[in-house]
Amino acid sequence: MALSSQHKKSLAKTAESRILPLAASAPLLSDNLFRWYADKGRHLAWRARWPELTPAYHVFLSELMLQQTVVATVVPYFLRFCKRWPDIHALARAPLDDVLIEWAGLGYYARARNLHKAAQLISSEYDGIFPDDYETLQTLPGIGPYTAGAIAAIAFDKPAIVIDGNIERVLMRLMGLKVQVAEVKSVLRTAYAQIIPTTNRSDFPQALMDIGASICLPKNPRCADCPLKAQCRADKDGMAADIPVKPVKIAKPxxxxxxxxxxxxxxxxxxxxxxxxxxxxxxxxxxxxxxxxxxxxxxxxxxxxxxxxxxxxxxxxxxxxxxxxxxxxxxxxxxxxxxxxxxxxxxxxxxxxxxxxxxxxxxxxxx
Ligand code: SF4
The missing domain is CATH 3.90.79.10 (Nucleoside Triphosphate Pyrophosphohydrolase)
Incomplete structure:
Protein backbone atom coordinates (compact mmCIF):
# COMPACT_ATOMS: atom_id res chain seq x y z
CA MET A 1 0.00 0.00 0.00
CA ALA A 2 1.37 3.45 -0.92
CA LEU A 3 2.25 5.66 2.02
CA SER A 4 0.78 9.15 2.26
CA SER A 5 3.34 11.95 2.07
CA GLN A 6 2.42 13.02 5.62
CA HIS A 7 3.08 9.49 6.91
CA LYS A 8 6.38 9.41 5.03
CA LYS A 9 7.46 12.72 6.55
CA SER A 10 6.59 11.68 10.10
CA LEU A 11 8.30 8.31 9.60
CA ALA A 12 11.46 9.97 8.28
CA LYS A 13 11.45 12.35 11.26
CA THR A 14 11.08 9.52 13.80
CA ALA A 15 13.71 7.39 12.06
CA GLU A 16 16.21 10.23 11.90
CA SER A 17 15.64 11.11 15.55
CA ARG A 18 16.68 7.54 16.46
CA ILE A 19 20.03 7.75 14.66
CA LEU A 20 21.56 10.22 17.09
CA PRO A 21 21.13 8.10 20.27
CA LEU A 22 22.44 5.06 18.41
CA ALA A 23 25.47 6.98 17.14
CA ALA A 24 26.11 8.28 20.68
CA SER A 25 26.21 4.72 22.02
CA ALA A 26 28.42 3.42 19.19
CA PRO A 27 31.70 3.01 21.14
CA LEU A 28 29.99 1.01 23.89
CA LEU A 29 28.00 -0.96 21.34
CA SER A 30 31.20 -1.95 19.46
CA ASP A 31 32.98 -2.92 22.69
CA ASN A 32 30.09 -5.17 23.77
CA LEU A 33 29.73 -6.58 20.28
CA PHE A 34 33.41 -7.47 19.87
CA ARG A 35 33.63 -9.00 23.33
CA TRP A 36 30.68 -11.23 22.48
CA TYR A 37 32.04 -12.04 18.99
CA ALA A 38 35.43 -13.14 20.38
CA ASP A 39 33.65 -15.70 22.53
CA LYS A 40 30.48 -16.64 20.64
CA GLY A 41 30.91 -15.57 17.00
CA ARG A 42 30.66 -18.25 14.32
CA HIS A 43 33.88 -19.79 13.00
CA LEU A 44 33.12 -20.12 9.30
CA ALA A 45 35.36 -21.63 6.65
CA TRP A 46 36.02 -18.30 4.91
CA ARG A 47 36.48 -16.16 8.01
CA ALA A 48 39.63 -14.74 9.57
CA ARG A 49 39.61 -12.71 12.80
CA TRP A 50 40.93 -9.16 12.97
CA PRO A 51 43.75 -8.06 12.76
CA GLU A 52 44.08 -10.86 10.24
CA LEU A 53 41.91 -10.19 7.18
CA THR A 54 40.00 -12.70 5.07
CA PRO A 55 41.44 -12.91 1.51
CA ALA A 56 39.25 -10.95 -0.92
CA TYR A 57 38.84 -14.07 -3.08
CA HIS A 58 37.26 -15.91 -0.15
CA VAL A 59 34.92 -13.03 0.70
CA PHE A 60 33.96 -12.77 -2.97
CA LEU A 61 33.27 -16.52 -3.31
CA SER A 62 31.35 -16.84 -0.05
CA GLU A 63 29.29 -13.68 -0.49
CA LEU A 64 28.18 -14.62 -4.01
CA MET A 65 27.22 -18.06 -2.76
CA LEU A 66 25.41 -16.63 0.26
CA GLN A 67 23.15 -14.45 -1.89
CA GLN A 68 19.84 -16.36 -1.53
CA THR A 69 21.45 -19.41 0.15
CA VAL A 70 21.92 -20.27 3.82
CA VAL A 71 25.35 -20.64 5.47
CA ALA A 72 25.06 -24.39 6.16
CA THR A 73 24.43 -25.11 2.47
CA VAL A 74 27.21 -22.80 1.28
CA VAL A 75 30.06 -24.20 3.44
CA PRO A 76 30.68 -27.45 1.44
CA TYR A 77 30.38 -25.58 -1.88
CA PHE A 78 32.86 -22.95 -0.70
CA LEU A 79 35.35 -25.64 0.35
CA ARG A 80 34.97 -27.52 -2.94
CA PHE A 81 35.48 -24.34 -5.00
CA CYS A 82 38.58 -23.39 -3.01
CA LYS A 83 40.05 -26.86 -3.39
CA ARG A 84 39.41 -27.02 -7.13
CA TRP A 85 40.19 -23.34 -7.90
CA PRO A 86 42.44 -22.07 -5.11
CA ASP A 87 42.79 -18.53 -6.49
CA ILE A 88 41.10 -16.06 -8.80
CA HIS A 89 43.35 -16.94 -11.78
CA ALA A 90 42.46 -20.63 -11.47
CA LEU A 91 38.74 -19.81 -11.37
CA ALA A 92 39.12 -17.45 -14.36
CA ARG A 93 40.81 -20.21 -16.41
CA ALA A 94 38.11 -22.80 -15.60
CA PRO A 95 35.58 -23.59 -18.34
CA LEU A 96 32.19 -22.05 -17.48
CA ASP A 97 30.57 -25.50 -17.79
CA ASP A 98 32.78 -26.82 -14.96
CA VAL A 99 31.85 -23.87 -12.75
CA LEU A 100 28.13 -24.40 -13.46
CA ILE A 101 28.40 -28.11 -12.68
CA GLU A 102 30.22 -27.40 -9.41
CA TRP A 103 27.51 -24.83 -8.61
CA ALA A 104 24.63 -27.25 -9.29
CA GLY A 105 22.27 -27.45 -6.33
CA LEU A 106 22.92 -23.88 -5.15
CA GLY A 107 20.34 -22.52 -7.62
CA TYR A 108 20.17 -18.99 -9.07
CA TYR A 109 22.74 -19.86 -11.73
CA ALA A 110 23.18 -16.24 -12.83
CA ARG A 111 25.38 -15.95 -9.73
CA ALA A 112 27.74 -18.65 -11.04
CA ARG A 113 27.99 -17.01 -14.45
CA ASN A 114 28.68 -13.62 -12.82
CA LEU A 115 31.24 -15.21 -10.50
CA HIS A 116 33.09 -16.62 -13.50
CA LYS A 117 32.88 -13.37 -15.51
CA ALA A 118 34.07 -11.28 -12.54
CA ALA A 119 36.96 -13.72 -11.95
CA GLN A 120 38.04 -13.37 -15.59
CA LEU A 121 37.94 -9.57 -15.36
CA ILE A 122 39.89 -9.44 -12.09
CA SER A 123 42.41 -11.92 -13.48
CA SER A 124 42.93 -10.08 -16.79
CA GLU A 125 42.26 -6.40 -16.02
CA TYR A 126 43.48 -6.23 -12.43
CA ASP A 127 46.27 -8.79 -12.60
CA GLY A 128 44.37 -10.95 -10.11
CA ILE A 129 44.35 -8.27 -7.42
CA PHE A 130 40.90 -7.32 -6.18
CA PRO A 131 40.07 -3.63 -6.23
CA ASP A 132 39.65 -2.45 -2.63
CA ASP A 133 37.27 0.43 -3.12
CA TYR A 134 33.52 0.29 -2.96
CA GLU A 135 32.83 2.05 -6.29
CA THR A 136 35.25 0.02 -8.46
CA LEU A 137 34.05 -3.25 -6.93
CA GLN A 138 30.51 -2.43 -8.05
CA THR A 139 31.60 -2.25 -11.69
CA LEU A 140 32.25 -6.02 -11.61
CA PRO A 141 29.55 -8.52 -12.66
CA GLY A 142 27.41 -9.81 -9.80
CA ILE A 143 28.83 -7.33 -7.28
CA GLY A 144 26.18 -4.90 -6.06
CA PRO A 145 26.34 -2.42 -3.17
CA TYR A 146 26.07 -5.11 -0.49
CA THR A 147 28.79 -7.43 -1.85
CA ALA A 148 31.06 -4.47 -2.65
CA GLY A 149 30.66 -3.26 0.95
CA ALA A 150 31.34 -6.74 2.30
CA ILE A 151 34.56 -7.15 0.26
CA ALA A 152 35.78 -3.62 1.10
CA ALA A 153 35.09 -4.02 4.84
CA ILE A 154 35.91 -7.69 5.46
CA ALA A 155 38.90 -8.12 3.13
CA PHE A 156 40.34 -4.59 3.29
CA ASP A 157 39.12 -3.24 6.66
CA LYS A 158 37.52 -0.22 4.94
CA PRO A 159 34.73 1.80 6.59
CA ALA A 160 32.18 0.47 4.09
CA ILE A 161 28.48 -0.01 4.72
CA VAL A 162 27.47 -3.70 4.89
CA ILE A 163 23.79 -4.34 5.53
CA ASP A 164 22.31 -7.78 4.95
CA GLY A 165 18.91 -9.06 6.18
CA ASN A 166 20.26 -9.90 9.64
CA ILE A 167 21.92 -6.51 10.09
CA GLU A 168 18.78 -4.74 8.88
CA ARG A 169 16.75 -6.41 11.61
CA VAL A 170 19.33 -5.72 14.33
CA LEU A 171 19.62 -2.03 13.38
CA MET A 172 15.86 -1.55 13.19
CA ARG A 173 15.44 -3.07 16.63
CA LEU A 174 18.33 -1.10 18.13
CA MET A 175 16.54 2.04 16.91
CA GLY A 176 13.04 0.75 17.75
CA LEU A 177 11.68 1.33 14.24
CA LYS A 178 8.39 -0.53 14.06
CA VAL A 179 7.91 -0.31 10.28
CA GLN A 180 8.64 -2.37 7.17
CA VAL A 181 12.30 -2.66 6.15
CA ALA A 182 11.65 -1.08 2.74
CA GLU A 183 10.46 2.11 4.44
CA VAL A 184 13.76 2.79 6.20
CA LYS A 185 16.47 1.43 3.89
CA SER A 186 18.23 4.77 3.50
CA VAL A 187 17.93 5.54 7.24
CA LEU A 188 19.64 2.22 8.00
CA ARG A 189 22.55 3.13 5.71
CA THR A 190 22.96 6.48 7.46
CA ALA A 191 22.75 4.81 10.87
CA TYR A 192 25.27 2.12 9.93
CA ALA A 193 27.73 4.71 8.62
CA GLN A 194 27.53 6.48 12.00
CA ILE A 195 28.39 3.43 14.08
CA ILE A 196 31.29 1.92 12.07
CA PRO A 197 34.17 1.62 14.55
CA THR A 198 37.53 3.28 13.90
CA THR A 199 39.40 -0.03 14.17
CA ASN A 200 38.37 -3.59 13.34
CA ARG A 201 35.95 -2.62 10.58
CA SER A 202 36.36 -6.14 9.16
CA ASP A 203 34.86 -8.03 12.10
CA PHE A 204 32.15 -5.42 12.71
CA PRO A 205 29.61 -6.50 10.04
CA GLN A 206 30.39 -10.18 10.63
CA ALA A 207 29.71 -9.80 14.35
CA LEU A 208 26.44 -7.96 13.64
CA MET A 209 25.44 -10.72 11.19
CA ASP A 210 26.10 -13.30 13.90
CA ILE A 211 23.99 -11.38 16.41
CA GLY A 212 21.18 -11.43 13.85
CA ALA A 213 21.67 -15.13 13.09
CA SER A 214 21.89 -16.41 16.64
CA ILE A 215 20.53 -13.81 19.14
CA CYS A 216 18.38 -11.20 17.47
CA LEU A 217 16.27 -13.88 15.76
CA PRO A 218 13.34 -12.91 13.54
CA LYS A 219 10.61 -14.58 15.64
CA ASN A 220 11.95 -15.05 19.14
CA PRO A 221 14.77 -12.60 19.83
CA ARG A 222 16.92 -13.72 22.75
CA CYS A 223 17.15 -10.27 24.35
CA ALA A 224 18.17 -11.67 27.75
CA ASP A 225 21.36 -13.07 26.19
CA CYS A 226 22.07 -10.10 23.94
CA PRO A 227 25.27 -8.09 24.37
CA LEU A 228 23.54 -5.06 22.80
CA LYS A 229 20.61 -5.05 25.20
CA ALA A 230 21.71 -1.84 26.96
CA GLN A 231 21.70 0.06 23.65
CA CYS A 232 18.45 -1.43 22.32
CA ARG A 233 15.33 0.74 22.00
CA ALA A 234 13.05 -2.15 20.92
CA ASP A 235 13.93 -4.14 24.04
CA LYS A 236 13.27 -1.10 26.25
CA ASP A 237 9.91 -0.56 24.55
CA GLY A 238 9.01 -4.28 24.71
CA MET A 239 8.44 -4.60 20.99
CA ALA A 240 11.49 -6.51 19.73
CA ALA A 241 9.47 -9.36 18.17
CA ASP A 242 7.22 -6.87 16.31
CA ILE A 243 10.14 -5.36 14.39
CA PRO A 244 10.40 -5.28 11.44
CA VAL A 245 6.76 -5.19 10.35
CA LYS A 246 6.19 -7.88 7.72
CA PRO A 247 5.06 -6.77 4.27
CA VAL A 248 1.79 -8.24 3.02
CA LYS A 249 2.66 -11.35 1.00
CA ILE A 250 1.71 -11.41 -2.66
CA ALA A 251 1.23 -14.93 -4.06
CA LYS A 252 3.66 -15.86 -6.84
CA PRO A 253 2.07 -16.56 -10.22
S1 SF4 B 1 18.19 -6.65 22.80
FE1 SF4 B 1 16.83 -8.00 21.68
S2 SF4 B 1 15.97 -6.80 20.04
FE2 SF4 B 1 17.70 -5.69 20.84
S3 SF4 B 1 19.38 -6.23 19.49
FE3 SF4 B 1 19.43 -7.60 21.23
S4 SF4 B 1 18.20 -9.42 20.64
FE4 SF4 B 1 17.78 -7.75 19.19
Whole structure:
Protein backbone atom coordinates (compact mmCIF):
# COMPACT_ATOMS: atom_id res chain seq x y z
CA MET A 1 0.00 0.00 0.00
CA ALA A 2 1.37 3.45 -0.92
CA LEU A 3 2.25 5.66 2.02
CA SER A 4 0.78 9.15 2.26
CA SER A 5 3.34 11.95 2.07
CA GLN A 6 2.42 13.02 5.62
CA HIS A 7 3.08 9.49 6.91
CA LYS A 8 6.38 9.41 5.03
CA LYS A 9 7.46 12.72 6.55
CA SER A 10 6.59 11.68 10.10
CA LEU A 11 8.30 8.31 9.60
CA ALA A 12 11.46 9.97 8.28
CA LYS A 13 11.45 12.35 11.26
CA THR A 14 11.08 9.52 13.80
CA ALA A 15 13.71 7.39 12.06
CA GLU A 16 16.21 10.23 11.90
CA SER A 17 15.64 11.11 15.55
CA ARG A 18 16.68 7.54 16.46
CA ILE A 19 20.03 7.75 14.66
CA LEU A 20 21.56 10.22 17.09
CA PRO A 21 21.13 8.10 20.27
CA LEU A 22 22.44 5.06 18.41
CA ALA A 23 25.47 6.98 17.14
CA ALA A 24 26.11 8.28 20.68
CA SER A 25 26.21 4.72 22.02
CA ALA A 26 28.42 3.42 19.19
CA PRO A 27 31.70 3.01 21.14
CA LEU A 28 29.99 1.01 23.89
CA LEU A 29 28.00 -0.96 21.34
CA SER A 30 31.20 -1.95 19.46
CA ASP A 31 32.98 -2.92 22.69
CA ASN A 32 30.09 -5.17 23.77
CA LEU A 33 29.73 -6.58 20.28
CA PHE A 34 33.41 -7.47 19.87
CA ARG A 35 33.63 -9.00 23.33
CA TRP A 36 30.68 -11.23 22.48
CA TYR A 37 32.04 -12.04 18.99
CA ALA A 38 35.43 -13.14 20.38
CA ASP A 39 33.65 -15.70 22.53
CA LYS A 40 30.48 -16.64 20.64
CA GLY A 41 30.91 -15.57 17.00
CA ARG A 42 30.66 -18.25 14.32
CA HIS A 43 33.88 -19.79 13.00
CA LEU A 44 33.12 -20.12 9.30
CA ALA A 45 35.36 -21.63 6.65
CA TRP A 46 36.02 -18.30 4.91
CA ARG A 47 36.48 -16.16 8.01
CA ALA A 48 39.63 -14.74 9.57
CA ARG A 49 39.61 -12.71 12.80
CA TRP A 50 40.93 -9.16 12.97
CA PRO A 51 43.75 -8.06 12.76
CA GLU A 52 44.08 -10.86 10.24
CA LEU A 53 41.91 -10.19 7.18
CA THR A 54 40.00 -12.70 5.07
CA PRO A 55 41.44 -12.91 1.51
CA ALA A 56 39.25 -10.95 -0.92
CA TYR A 57 38.84 -14.07 -3.08
CA HIS A 58 37.26 -15.91 -0.15
CA VAL A 59 34.92 -13.03 0.70
CA PHE A 60 33.96 -12.77 -2.97
CA LEU A 61 33.27 -16.52 -3.31
CA SER A 62 31.35 -16.84 -0.05
CA GLU A 63 29.29 -13.68 -0.49
CA LEU A 64 28.18 -14.62 -4.01
CA MET A 65 27.22 -18.06 -2.76
CA LEU A 66 25.41 -16.63 0.26
CA GLN A 67 23.15 -14.45 -1.89
CA GLN A 68 19.84 -16.36 -1.53
CA THR A 69 21.45 -19.41 0.15
CA VAL A 70 21.92 -20.27 3.82
CA VAL A 71 25.35 -20.64 5.47
CA ALA A 72 25.06 -24.39 6.16
CA THR A 73 24.43 -25.11 2.47
CA VAL A 74 27.21 -22.80 1.28
CA VAL A 75 30.06 -24.20 3.44
CA PRO A 76 30.68 -27.45 1.44
CA TYR A 77 30.38 -25.58 -1.88
CA PHE A 78 32.86 -22.95 -0.70
CA LEU A 79 35.35 -25.64 0.35
CA ARG A 80 34.97 -27.52 -2.94
CA PHE A 81 35.48 -24.34 -5.00
CA CYS A 82 38.58 -23.39 -3.01
CA LYS A 83 40.05 -26.86 -3.39
CA ARG A 84 39.41 -27.02 -7.13
CA TRP A 85 40.19 -23.34 -7.90
CA PRO A 86 42.44 -22.07 -5.11
CA ASP A 87 42.79 -18.53 -6.49
CA ILE A 88 41.10 -16.06 -8.80
CA HIS A 89 43.35 -16.94 -11.78
CA ALA A 90 42.46 -20.63 -11.47
CA LEU A 91 38.74 -19.81 -11.37
CA ALA A 92 39.12 -17.45 -14.36
CA ARG A 93 40.81 -20.21 -16.41
CA ALA A 94 38.11 -22.80 -15.60
CA PRO A 95 35.58 -23.59 -18.34
CA LEU A 96 32.19 -22.05 -17.48
CA ASP A 97 30.57 -25.50 -17.79
CA ASP A 98 32.78 -26.82 -14.96
CA VAL A 99 31.85 -23.87 -12.75
CA LEU A 100 28.13 -24.40 -13.46
CA ILE A 101 28.40 -28.11 -12.68
CA GLU A 102 30.22 -27.40 -9.41
CA TRP A 103 27.51 -24.83 -8.61
CA ALA A 104 24.63 -27.25 -9.29
CA GLY A 105 22.27 -27.45 -6.33
CA LEU A 106 22.92 -23.88 -5.15
CA GLY A 107 20.34 -22.52 -7.62
CA TYR A 108 20.17 -18.99 -9.07
CA TYR A 109 22.74 -19.86 -11.73
CA ALA A 110 23.18 -16.24 -12.83
CA ARG A 111 25.38 -15.95 -9.73
CA ALA A 112 27.74 -18.65 -11.04
CA ARG A 113 27.99 -17.01 -14.45
CA ASN A 114 28.68 -13.62 -12.82
CA LEU A 115 31.24 -15.21 -10.50
CA HIS A 116 33.09 -16.62 -13.50
CA LYS A 117 32.88 -13.37 -15.51
CA ALA A 118 34.07 -11.28 -12.54
CA ALA A 119 36.96 -13.72 -11.95
CA GLN A 120 38.04 -13.37 -15.59
CA LEU A 121 37.94 -9.57 -15.36
CA ILE A 122 39.89 -9.44 -12.09
CA SER A 123 42.41 -11.92 -13.48
CA SER A 124 42.93 -10.08 -16.79
CA GLU A 125 42.26 -6.40 -16.02
CA TYR A 126 43.48 -6.23 -12.43
CA ASP A 127 46.27 -8.79 -12.60
CA GLY A 128 44.37 -10.95 -10.11
CA ILE A 129 44.35 -8.27 -7.42
CA PHE A 130 40.90 -7.32 -6.18
CA PRO A 131 40.07 -3.63 -6.23
CA ASP A 132 39.65 -2.45 -2.63
CA ASP A 133 37.27 0.43 -3.12
CA TYR A 134 33.52 0.29 -2.96
CA GLU A 135 32.83 2.05 -6.29
CA THR A 136 35.25 0.02 -8.46
CA LEU A 137 34.05 -3.25 -6.93
CA GLN A 138 30.51 -2.43 -8.05
CA THR A 139 31.60 -2.25 -11.69
CA LEU A 140 32.25 -6.02 -11.61
CA PRO A 141 29.55 -8.52 -12.66
CA GLY A 142 27.41 -9.81 -9.80
CA ILE A 143 28.83 -7.33 -7.28
CA GLY A 144 26.18 -4.90 -6.06
CA PRO A 145 26.34 -2.42 -3.17
CA TYR A 146 26.07 -5.11 -0.49
CA THR A 147 28.79 -7.43 -1.85
CA ALA A 148 31.06 -4.47 -2.65
CA GLY A 149 30.66 -3.26 0.95
CA ALA A 150 31.34 -6.74 2.30
CA ILE A 151 34.56 -7.15 0.26
CA ALA A 152 35.78 -3.62 1.10
CA ALA A 153 35.09 -4.02 4.84
CA ILE A 154 35.91 -7.69 5.46
CA ALA A 155 38.90 -8.12 3.13
CA PHE A 156 40.34 -4.59 3.29
CA ASP A 157 39.12 -3.24 6.66
CA LYS A 158 37.52 -0.22 4.94
CA PRO A 159 34.73 1.80 6.59
CA ALA A 160 32.18 0.47 4.09
CA ILE A 161 28.48 -0.01 4.72
CA VAL A 162 27.47 -3.70 4.89
CA ILE A 163 23.79 -4.34 5.53
CA ASP A 164 22.31 -7.78 4.95
CA GLY A 165 18.91 -9.06 6.18
CA ASN A 166 20.26 -9.90 9.64
CA ILE A 167 21.92 -6.51 10.09
CA GLU A 168 18.78 -4.74 8.88
CA ARG A 169 16.75 -6.41 11.61
CA VAL A 170 19.33 -5.72 14.33
CA LEU A 171 19.62 -2.03 13.38
CA MET A 172 15.86 -1.55 13.19
CA ARG A 173 15.44 -3.07 16.63
CA LEU A 174 18.33 -1.10 18.13
CA MET A 175 16.54 2.04 16.91
CA GLY A 176 13.04 0.75 17.75
CA LEU A 177 11.68 1.33 14.24
CA LYS A 178 8.39 -0.53 14.06
CA VAL A 179 7.91 -0.31 10.28
CA GLN A 180 8.64 -2.37 7.17
CA VAL A 181 12.30 -2.66 6.15
CA ALA A 182 11.65 -1.08 2.74
CA GLU A 183 10.46 2.11 4.44
CA VAL A 184 13.76 2.79 6.20
CA LYS A 185 16.47 1.43 3.89
CA SER A 186 18.23 4.77 3.50
CA VAL A 187 17.93 5.54 7.24
CA LEU A 188 19.64 2.22 8.00
CA ARG A 189 22.55 3.13 5.71
CA THR A 190 22.96 6.48 7.46
CA ALA A 191 22.75 4.81 10.87
CA TYR A 192 25.27 2.12 9.93
CA ALA A 193 27.73 4.71 8.62
CA GLN A 194 27.53 6.48 12.00
CA ILE A 195 28.39 3.43 14.08
CA ILE A 196 31.29 1.92 12.07
CA PRO A 197 34.17 1.62 14.55
CA THR A 198 37.53 3.28 13.90
CA THR A 199 39.40 -0.03 14.17
CA ASN A 200 38.37 -3.59 13.34
CA ARG A 201 35.95 -2.62 10.58
CA SER A 202 36.36 -6.14 9.16
CA ASP A 203 34.86 -8.03 12.10
CA PHE A 204 32.15 -5.42 12.71
CA PRO A 205 29.61 -6.50 10.04
CA GLN A 206 30.39 -10.18 10.63
CA ALA A 207 29.71 -9.80 14.35
CA LEU A 208 26.44 -7.96 13.64
CA MET A 209 25.44 -10.72 11.19
CA ASP A 210 26.10 -13.30 13.90
CA ILE A 211 23.99 -11.38 16.41
CA GLY A 212 21.18 -11.43 13.85
CA ALA A 213 21.67 -15.13 13.09
CA SER A 214 21.89 -16.41 16.64
CA ILE A 215 20.53 -13.81 19.14
CA CYS A 216 18.38 -11.20 17.47
CA LEU A 217 16.27 -13.88 15.76
CA PRO A 218 13.34 -12.91 13.54
CA LYS A 219 10.61 -14.58 15.64
CA ASN A 220 11.95 -15.05 19.14
CA PRO A 221 14.77 -12.60 19.83
CA ARG A 222 16.92 -13.72 22.75
CA CYS A 223 17.15 -10.27 24.35
CA ALA A 224 18.17 -11.67 27.75
CA ASP A 225 21.36 -13.07 26.19
CA CYS A 226 22.07 -10.10 23.94
CA PRO A 227 25.27 -8.09 24.37
CA LEU A 228 23.54 -5.06 22.80
CA LYS A 229 20.61 -5.05 25.20
CA ALA A 230 21.71 -1.84 26.96
CA GLN A 231 21.70 0.06 23.65
CA CYS A 232 18.45 -1.43 22.32
CA ARG A 233 15.33 0.74 22.00
CA ALA A 234 13.05 -2.15 20.92
CA ASP A 235 13.93 -4.14 24.04
CA LYS A 236 13.27 -1.10 26.25
CA ASP A 237 9.91 -0.56 24.55
CA GLY A 238 9.01 -4.28 24.71
CA MET A 239 8.44 -4.60 20.99
CA ALA A 240 11.49 -6.51 19.73
CA ALA A 241 9.47 -9.36 18.17
CA ASP A 242 7.22 -6.87 16.31
CA ILE A 243 10.14 -5.36 14.39
CA PRO A 244 10.40 -5.28 11.44
CA VAL A 245 6.76 -5.19 10.35
CA LYS A 246 6.19 -7.88 7.72
CA PRO A 247 5.06 -6.77 4.27
CA VAL A 248 1.79 -8.24 3.02
CA LYS A 249 2.66 -11.35 1.00
CA ILE A 250 1.71 -11.41 -2.66
CA ALA A 251 1.23 -14.93 -4.06
CA LYS A 252 3.66 -15.86 -6.84
CA PRO A 253 2.07 -16.56 -10.22
CA UNK A 254 1.87 -20.24 -11.19
CA UNK A 255 3.07 -21.40 -14.60
CA UNK A 256 2.06 -24.88 -15.69
CA UNK A 257 4.04 -26.93 -18.15
CA UNK A 258 5.32 -30.32 -19.23
CA UNK A 259 8.73 -32.02 -19.15
CA UNK A 260 9.59 -34.90 -21.53
CA UNK A 261 12.14 -37.51 -20.48
CA UNK A 262 13.33 -39.90 -23.16
CA UNK A 263 15.55 -42.76 -21.99
CA UNK A 264 17.90 -44.77 -24.22
CA UNK A 265 18.22 -48.56 -23.83
CA UNK A 266 21.57 -48.01 -22.02
CA UNK A 267 19.96 -45.65 -19.44
CA UNK A 268 21.19 -42.35 -20.91
CA UNK A 269 18.62 -39.54 -21.10
CA UNK A 270 18.01 -37.01 -23.85
CA UNK A 271 18.84 -33.43 -22.83
CA UNK A 272 20.11 -30.15 -24.26
CA UNK A 273 22.08 -27.25 -22.85
CA UNK A 274 19.91 -24.18 -22.41
CA UNK A 275 21.07 -20.81 -23.82
CA UNK A 276 23.52 -18.96 -21.54
CA UNK A 277 21.13 -16.08 -20.98
CA UNK A 278 17.82 -16.47 -19.23
CA UNK A 279 16.23 -18.92 -16.83
CA UNK A 280 18.53 -21.87 -15.90
CA UNK A 281 21.01 -20.41 -18.39
CA UNK A 282 23.72 -22.80 -19.54
CA UNK A 283 22.21 -25.73 -17.63
CA UNK A 284 21.13 -29.12 -18.94
CA UNK A 285 17.42 -29.51 -19.52
CA UNK A 286 14.91 -32.02 -20.81
CA UNK A 287 12.60 -30.88 -23.60
CA UNK A 288 9.80 -28.99 -21.88
CA UNK A 289 6.96 -26.59 -22.60
CA UNK A 290 4.55 -24.11 -21.09
CA UNK A 291 6.47 -22.80 -18.08
CA UNK A 292 9.21 -21.11 -20.09
CA UNK A 293 8.47 -19.37 -23.37
CA UNK A 294 11.79 -20.42 -24.90
CA UNK A 295 11.16 -24.15 -24.32
CA UNK A 296 9.60 -26.43 -26.92
CA UNK A 297 7.35 -29.43 -26.21
CA UNK A 298 8.85 -32.73 -27.35
CA UNK A 299 5.95 -33.66 -29.66
CA UNK A 300 6.58 -30.41 -31.56
CA UNK A 301 10.24 -31.20 -32.14
CA UNK A 302 11.11 -32.70 -35.49
CA UNK A 303 12.15 -36.31 -35.00
CA UNK A 304 10.20 -36.78 -31.76
CA UNK A 305 6.63 -36.57 -33.11
CA UNK A 306 6.09 -40.33 -33.21
CA UNK A 307 7.19 -41.16 -29.69
CA UNK A 308 4.44 -42.42 -27.40
CA UNK A 309 4.73 -40.62 -24.05
CA UNK A 310 3.46 -41.89 -20.68
CA UNK A 311 2.18 -39.21 -18.35
CA UNK A 312 3.19 -39.48 -14.68
CA UNK A 313 0.40 -39.25 -12.11
CA UNK A 314 2.15 -36.60 -10.01
CA UNK A 315 2.64 -32.93 -10.76
CA UNK A 316 6.08 -31.59 -9.88
CA UNK A 317 6.14 -28.21 -8.14
CA UNK A 318 9.18 -25.97 -8.08
CA UNK A 319 9.40 -22.43 -6.74
CA UNK A 320 11.50 -19.92 -8.67
CA UNK A 321 12.15 -16.33 -7.55
CA UNK A 322 9.26 -14.84 -9.51
CA UNK A 323 6.92 -17.75 -10.13
CA UNK A 324 6.03 -21.30 -9.21
CA UNK A 325 6.28 -23.99 -11.90
CA UNK A 326 3.86 -26.92 -11.85
CA UNK A 327 5.04 -29.54 -14.28
CA UNK A 328 3.50 -32.70 -15.68
CA UNK A 329 6.17 -35.27 -16.46
CA UNK A 330 6.05 -37.44 -19.59
CA UNK A 331 8.44 -40.32 -20.15
CA UNK A 332 9.22 -42.76 -22.94
CA UNK A 333 11.83 -45.36 -23.90
CA UNK A 334 13.73 -44.73 -27.14
CA UNK A 335 14.29 -47.43 -29.77
CA UNK A 336 17.94 -48.61 -30.01
CA UNK A 337 18.24 -46.96 -33.47
CA UNK A 338 16.90 -43.57 -32.31
CA UNK A 339 19.29 -40.61 -32.74
CA UNK A 340 18.45 -37.39 -30.83
CA UNK A 341 17.86 -34.41 -33.14
CA UNK A 342 19.93 -31.21 -32.70
CA UNK A 343 20.48 -29.65 -30.11
CA UNK A 344 19.65 -32.75 -28.05
CA UNK A 345 22.08 -35.45 -27.07
CA UNK A 346 22.35 -38.38 -24.68
CA UNK A 347 23.56 -37.58 -21.18
CA UNK A 348 24.29 -39.64 -18.13
CA UNK A 349 21.44 -39.39 -15.62
CA UNK A 350 23.37 -37.55 -12.91
CA UNK A 351 20.59 -35.65 -11.19
CA UNK A 352 23.08 -33.92 -8.82
CA UNK A 353 24.48 -31.95 -11.75
CA UNK A 354 21.15 -30.67 -12.95
CA UNK A 355 18.92 -27.77 -12.09
CA UNK A 356 16.59 -28.76 -9.25
CA UNK A 357 13.46 -28.70 -11.40
CA UNK A 358 14.93 -31.21 -13.88
CA UNK A 359 16.28 -33.39 -11.07
CA UNK A 360 12.85 -33.47 -9.39
CA UNK A 361 11.17 -34.51 -12.66
CA UNK A 362 13.75 -37.24 -13.27
CA UNK A 363 13.43 -38.58 -9.73
CA UNK A 364 9.66 -38.69 -10.21
CA UNK A 365 9.88 -41.11 -13.13
CA UNK A 366 12.71 -43.10 -11.50
CA UNK A 367 10.85 -43.75 -8.23
S1 SF4 B 1 18.19 -6.65 22.80
FE1 SF4 B 1 16.83 -8.00 21.68
S2 SF4 B 1 15.97 -6.80 20.04
FE2 SF4 B 1 17.70 -5.69 20.84
S3 SF4 B 1 19.38 -6.23 19.49
FE3 SF4 B 1 19.43 -7.60 21.23
S4 SF4 B 1 18.20 -9.42 20.64
FE4 SF4 B 1 17.78 -7.75 19.19
Missing amino acids: VRTGAVYILTAPDGLVMMYRRPQRGLLGGMLSFPSAGWDKSALAAPQIEGLEDIVWQKSQRVIRHVFTHFTAEMSVYSAAAQPSFMPPEPYDWHRPIADDWPRLMAKCFLDISS
